[in-house]
Amino acid sequence: MTSPAEQLLPSTQRSLLHRIATAQAEGRSPSMTAAVQRQRRVVWDGSRTCVDGHAPDADTQFRIGSLTKTFTAVLVLRLRDEGLLDLADPLEKHVPGTSAGDVTIHQLLGHSAGLGAESPAPWWERTPGSLRPGLVDVLGDQSRMHPPGRRHHYSNPGYTLLGALVEAVRGVSWAEMLRSEILEPLGMHRTSPQAQAPHAGGWAVHPWADVLLPEPVEDLGLMAPAGQLWSTTADLLRFAAFLAEGDDRVLSAASVAEMREPAAPPEPGDWGGYYGLGLQVIRRKGRTLIGHTGSLPGFLAALWFSVEDDVAAVAFANVTSGVLIGEVAAELVEIVAESEPRIPEPWRPLPEVDAELLALTGPWYWGTRANILRLTPGRGLELQTLNGKGRGTRFTACADGTWIGLDGYYAGEILRVVRNDDGSVNHLDLGSFVFTREPYDPSAAVPGGVDADGWRGLGS
Structure with missing residues (x-):
């Protein structure tokens, strides 16, 4: 339960309930449940059902399908951070003997390995994993659809290979590593590979009549790392909080942020998003919304969070199709973010200031382009164009007295202060670009030199 101080306005709560009620009715799902988190506190949960008195709640498990892939990716990055593998490693280095041994771990994580979207028939989501006892059965004969690294092509078998990778490197099963290294540290005690009561049943609804058919629930075997998990809205909101800011018990904030970076060019025409x-x-x-959607016969799931708004939403439905679950979860985030915008933290001055750094702030010119350099917490710097358009980057301080770019055009580039013999600042060097205090300052080391006659008018 949320405390009164944490609750949303009644009008916002009604808008959220209206959205899932509409989705349940129009999508003809036997039930739906959803929850919203703001500033890492659950501020709303609700559900709708076709059976009076049997509405699911925040503790009811639903199958989450491909949301499982995000958990598998976290396991791989944990191994990378421990130095046990490199994302540039070919799969063959750790899992020999497959037809995909030349693709890299990074390509598998970002679905750019060129592998097929599905395993060979029969349909793996509706049949027992025992029908695919080995990786050769998962990959089949036609495993390559595209050259590795060229484009994003979603691949369930690719995440099966990642499951085999974590087992080979860690020496325990995927499920055991998941439990001990993600679920237990994050307190996700209602997330599991197999259903645990209370849980929803999965249903198919006839496209032209309001009648139901139960969907089979299969153990996916080797395909489990691609879509096996069951979870609850409460547990997935805990996971959303972790994905927003990291948790050193599981994965650092820097590594979690790395998961959000584009892994491959988007598919043609799909410029509204990308896969990390x-x-x-x-x-x-x-x-910007970050998360994942998921589906298995009888179930739909989605998790989205907005870092800027500090709002996350999870939505579940126990129907094979009909509900645009990703749209529903995204709209729940938008309802809260737009109805009750985040109140910014109070402005506070820096706890201390370095006079030498303070002297670097203010206007700097790259040629004739005016830029502003600002001081940020932790001896960081931020460079922006004066008009706010064009190249801008935040920099973090390095131990050797330089700064490294964190984002934008200059991400990874080194910013250095170049001084005269007397210690005064001559210019800033940013990836070979010279920034001076005046446009083409004649006293600075401007490449190509500065005309001795200086600036002039048209008639000069």
Whole structure:
């Protein structure tokens, strides 16, 4: 339960309930449940059902399908951070003997390995994993659809290979590593490979009549790392909080942020989002949403969070199709973010200031382009164009007195202060670009020199 101080406005709560009620009715799902988190606190949960008195709640498990892939990606990155593998490693280095041994771990994580989208028939989501006892049965004879690294092509067998990878490197099963290294540290005690009561049943609804058919629930075997898990809205909101800011018990903030970076060019025409390392990223109404969607016969699931708004939403339905679950979860985030915008933290001055750094702030010119350098916490710097358009980057301080770019055009580039013999600043060097205090300052080391006659008018 949320405390009164944490609750949303009644009008916002009604809008959220209306959205899932509409989705349940129009999508003809036997039930739906959803929850919203703001500033890492659950502020709303709700459900709708066709059976009076049997509405699911925040503790009811639903199958989450491909949301499982995000968990598998976290396991791989844990191994990378421990130095046990490199994302540039070919799969063959750790899992020999497959037809995909030359593809890299990074390509598998970002679905750019060129592998097929599905395993060979029969349909793996509706048949027992025992029909695919080995990786050769998962990959089949036609495993390559595209040259590795060229484009994004979603691949369930690719994440099966990643499951085999973590087992080979860690020496325990995928399920055991998941439990001990993600679920237990994050307190996700209602997330599991097999259903645990209370849980929803999965249903198919006839496209032209309001009648139901139960969907089979299969153990996916080797395909489990691609879509096996069951979870609850409460557990997935805990996972959303982790994905937003990291948790050193599981994965650092820097590695979690790396998961959001584009892993491969998007498919042609799909410029509204991209895939990172086990995470989907979409742009809607000027807002960036990060998360994943999932489906298995009888179940639909989605998790989205907005870092800027500090709002996350999870939505589940126990129907094979009919509900645009990703749209529903995204709209729940938008309802809260737009109805009750995040109140910014109070401005506070820096706890201390370095006079030498303070002297670097203010205007700097790259040729004739005016830029502003600002001081940020932790001896960081931020460079922006004066008009706010064009190249801008945040920099973090390095131990050797330089700064490294964190984002934008200059991400990874080194910023250095170049001084005169007397210690005064001559210019800033940013990846070989010279920034001076005046446009083409004649006293600075401007490449190509500065005309001795200086600036002039048209008639000069």
